[in-house]
Amino acid sequence: MVAPKLRILAYVKNVNAPLRHDGVSRFELDVEKGADVREATFRLAVSENWVLLEIHRKATTLEDVFHKLTLS
Numbered sequence: 001m002v003a004p005k006l007r008i009l010a011y012v013k014n015v016n017a018p019l020r021h022d023g024v025s026r027f028e029l030d031v032e033k034g035a036d037v038r039e040a041t042f043r044l045a046v047s048e049n050w051v052l053l054e055i056h057r058k059a060t061t062l063e064d065v066f067h068k069l070t071l072s
Contacts (some may be wrong), residue, residue, distance in 0.1 A: 003027065005044060011035035024053065 002025065003015045011032045018025035031037050038055050045052040 009037055009040050009044065011037055
C-alpha cells in the first residue's frame, strides 16, 4: 500500500521492505546518485494523510560499499 506509491516517485530505484516496530513502519528508499527525494516524499505523505515521524538522507560511502561486498 505504501511501498508501491513510494516506488513511483521520481529518482526512486527501489523501496526496501518496511520494518515494523510498535506499530510504526520504516521504509528505506534507494535513489539515483545525487537525488534528494525528501520533499517529494513529504508531499506524498501529506496527500495520502500518512503520519511522517522522521525523514533523513544517508549517502552511501565507498566504505559502506566495501563492507557490503566483503561481508556478504
